[in-house]
Amino acid sequence: MKQPLLEIKDLRAGVEDKAILKGINLTILPGEVHAVMGPNGSGKSTLASILAGREGYEITSGTVQFLGQDLLAMAPEERARAGVFLAFQYPVEIPGVNSTYFLKAALNEVRKHRGLPELDAIDFLQLVKEKMRLLELKEDLLKRPVNEGFSGGEKKRNEIFQMAVLEPALAILDETDSGLDIDALKIVAEGVNKLKRPDTGQLVITHYQRLLDYIIPDYVHVLHNGRIVRTGGKELALELEEKGYDWLIHPAAAAGV
Amino acid sequence: MSSATATIEEFVNKEYQYGFVTDVETDMIPPGLNEDVVRLISAKKKEPAFLLEWRLKAYRHWLTLTEPTWQQAHYPPIDYQAAIYYAAPKPKKTLGSLDEVDPEILKTFDKLGISLNEQKRLSGVAMDAVVDSVSVATTFSTELAKHGVIFCSFSEAVHKHPDLIEKYLGSVVPYTDNFFAALNSAVFSDGSFCYIPKGVRCPMELSTYFRINSANTGQFERTLIVAEEGAYVSYLEGCTAPMRDENQLHAAVVEIVALGRKSEVKYSTVQNWYPGDKNGKGGIYNFVTKRGKCLGESSKISWTQVETGSAITWKYPSVLLLGDNSIGEFYSVALTNNLQQADTGTKMVHVGKNTRSTIISKGISAGRGQNSYRGLVKIAKQATGARNFSQCDSLLVGDRCGAHTFPYIEVKNTSSQVEHEASTSKIGEDQIFYCNQRGISTQDAVSMIVNGFCKEVFRELPMEFAVEAQKLLGVSLEGSVG
Ligand SMILES: Nc1ncnc2c1ncn2[C@@H]1O[C@H](COP(=O)(O)OP(=O)(O)OP(=O)(O)O)[C@@H](O)[C@H]1O
Numbered sequence A: 001m002k003q004p005l006l007e008i009k010d011l012r013a014g015v016e017d018k019a020i021l022k023g024i025n026l027t028i029l030p031g032e033v034h035a036v037m038g039p040n041g042s043g044k045s046t047l048a049s050i051l052a053g054r055e056g057y058e059i060t061s062g063t064v065q066f067l068g069q070d071l072l073a074m075a076p077e078e079r080a081r082a083g084v085f086l087a088f089q090y091p092v093e094i095p096g097v098n099s100t101y102f103l104k105a106a107l108n109e110v111r112k113h114r115g116l117p118e119l120d121a122i123d124f125l126q127l128v129k130e131k132m133r134l135l136e137l138k139e140d141l142l143k144r145p146v147n148e149g150f151s152g153g154e155k156k157r158n159e160i161f162q163m164a165v166l167e168p169a170l171a172i173l174d175e176t177d178s179g180l181d182i183d184a185l186k187i188v189a190e191g192v193n194k195l196k197r198p199d200t201g202q203l204v205i206t207h208y209q210r211l212l213d214y215i216i217p218d219y220v221h222v223l224h225n226g227r228i229v230r231t232g233g234k235e236l237a238l239e240l241e242e243k244g245y246d247w248l249i250h251p252a253a254a255a256g257v
Numbered sequence B: 001m002s003s004a005t006a007t008i009e010e011f012v013n014k015e016y017q018y019g020f021v022t023d024v025e026t027d028m029i030p031p032g033l034n035e036d037v038v039r040l041i042s043a044k045k046k047e048p049a050f051l052l053e054w055r056l057k058a059y060r061h062w063l064t065l066t067e068p069t070w071q072q073a074h075y076p077p078i079d080y081q082a083a084i085y086y087a088a089p090k091p092k093k094t095l096g097s098l099d100e101v102d103p104e105i106l107k108t109f110d111k112l113g114i115s116l117n118e119q120k121r122l123s124g125v126a127m128d129a130v131v132d133s134v135s136v137a138t139t140f141s142t143e144l145a146k147h148g149v150i151f152c153s154f155s156e157a158v159h160k161h162p163d164l165i166e167k168y169l170g171s172v173v174p175y176t177d178n179f180f181a182a183l184n185s186a187v188f189s190d191g192s193f194c195y196i197p198k199g200v201r202c203p204m205e206l207s208t209y210f211r212i213n214s215a216n217t218g219q220f221e222r223t224l225i226v227a228e229e230g231a232y233v234s235y236l237e238g239c240t241a242p243m244r245d246e247n248q249l250h251a252a253v254v255e256i257v258a259l260g261r262k263s264e265v266k267y268s269t270v271q272n273w274y275p276g277d278k279n280g281k282g283g284i285y286n287f288v289t290k291r292g293k294c295l296g297e298s299s300k301i302s303w304t305q306v307e308t309g310s311a312i313t314w315k316y317p318s319v320l321l322l323g324d325n326s327i328g329e330f331y332s333v334a335l336t337n338n339l340q341q342a343d344t345g346t347k348m349v350h351v352g353k354n355t356r357s358t359i360i361s362k363g364i365s366a367g368r369g370q371n372s373y374r375g376l377v378k379i380a381k382q383a384t385g386a387r388n389f390s391q392c393d394s395l396l397v398g399d400r401c402g403a404h405t406f407p408y409i410e411v412k413n414t415s416s417q418v419e420h421e422a423s424t425s426k427i428g429e430d431q432i433f434y435c436n437q438r439g440i441s442t443q444d445a446v447s448m449i450v451n452g453f454c455k456e457v458f459r460e461l462p463m464e465f466a467v468e469a470q471k472l473l474g475v476s477l478e479g480s481v482g
């Protein structure tokens, strides 16, 4: 068997006295796309945040291996350099920091980690142009400070654009589809698909089957109250779209007993 | 400890790197201040009678004043009798050229990264270095003289150009101006003088480096810059001091006279006096009066300052816009960290017609630092068509620091236009995490955000200074992100 890209075992975490994740098990092999769905507040973003290394969560048990490394022991920037990318549900604005400058700094950190030389301005611009075409992103966005004044959809598209430039091994997309219009959704999804390689994986958090029409998942997981309560193929998403979550959460009620 | 905090903690522990003491023999007078001390200072410097008279008048006036308390700064009372008012590095013999400067002092400048020899060879920046109030070396004077530019220590100017000194000394900042200006006028021991004749664009940037070396001394230097019609000069000032447990007073006066039509003076400061330790022990009290007077029509004075040091900064570089169409500018970055306090800003006084002023102030507060912007825009009745634009932005790093803005506007002419913009932002954990998630370390993220915040001001600095300023901000940031 191939070495898993990501292997989460019995992950339990929370804040202060509140448990949020209550024993997550999830393995992503290279080349796989996993979708995570689930009602609001079930812990999807928390899982994404913990994988990316956001502070403020207490991890009470479990392990996370990323390409055989202990992910939880790594600083957030080390995880990013090693190839964990999080497309944020709510990307923050960073006033005063030019987008191009920011992205160049990020890319050079990643390249340094991979033992590659820094890209010079010309090569960088070339790369950026190419990726912008992929996402059909307006060029003037890159001249502005990071996310500052970007529309909701532009912010989301910008996240995937950054992902395209950084070429991570594991991309975690947290509700990238929400806030995108139909056309943008297609463009972004196609972008994500083009970035798929046999050695990379994707963890796609979404509420809507719609996105999964474009990004075809190998597995769909349903997260509820901090646990994965059901795992299935892409048809599970269709079923959820039809029936909602209730039948999974209260199977008895759904059966009409 | 969380990793973001851990990195920030490393900033905290970054020591002030200029805190060494140079071992040179010093000619010091005993502590205390009275008329005899004023006479002694004047005598040591073999000054002409007019100057002694002026000092004495200033001293007597100072006695009638009480220390100001309106600024947003808190410090224990200063004992003016405990300070030493004259300390000069003892010269081995009279200085004729740079080669004769005490090698220990030259070593000091090497440590500061501003070797005079190097300056001389490479950068083409003419510079005057002032240690403990006395000018020790002026490079490039001869070359400047070819253009008719006078650039020398204040003492030298007193002897060589007494007429100019008598005419312009106190013409912008009279000794009656304020408590610290009066004190400076009475006891100042040296400083720099610069005169740019008509039509001359000074061929190089002029630079003064101030350093306080001895213990218990106050530094009271004066700078006087005069630009004739069509003259231009860019002037740089840098400052450092050793680390000492007690506070030291720096009360300088800078006067700029943009005399003639279209004369222009650009004055840039990177102030990095010792700020005191993490607990607020020691550090320089920087109480400085800086003012320029645009007398000529279409003349221009521009102040750019990066204030990262000092325990307390109290400073308002100002411009009096008298000539019609004259321009005043103030670009400022002030950073306070740990227990530092800064109360800084500017005064733009519009008297001439169609005078314009721009104020860009960027205050950064970290740790428990307190940062106040205090600005006055005054438009006189006769200042038809005057315009001002002010922008005051504050950036908070962590949540134990403070930013305060006190803009005062006085408009007596209805045809004038005054605009004021202000903003406060905070470096939040979310922003840092976003950067981290893209592979950028917390340290780099903070300096990226801070540099972005300051770029409108850095843009005004000469190249090498801008680089130094960026580095300084990186070193000086010791807040906690939250
Ligand atoms: N830092 C925090 N402090 C307190 N509670 C938190 C924190 N982070 C998450 N939670 C709580 O944990 C639960 C899971 O939140 P999370 O954001 O992971 O949900 P989600 O599945 O992403 O929801 P949505 O679909 O609405 O985005 C919520 O009840 C939320 O309020």
Ligand SMILES: [Mg+2]
Binding pocket: A044, A045, A046, A089, A174, A175
């Ligand atoms: Mg969420």
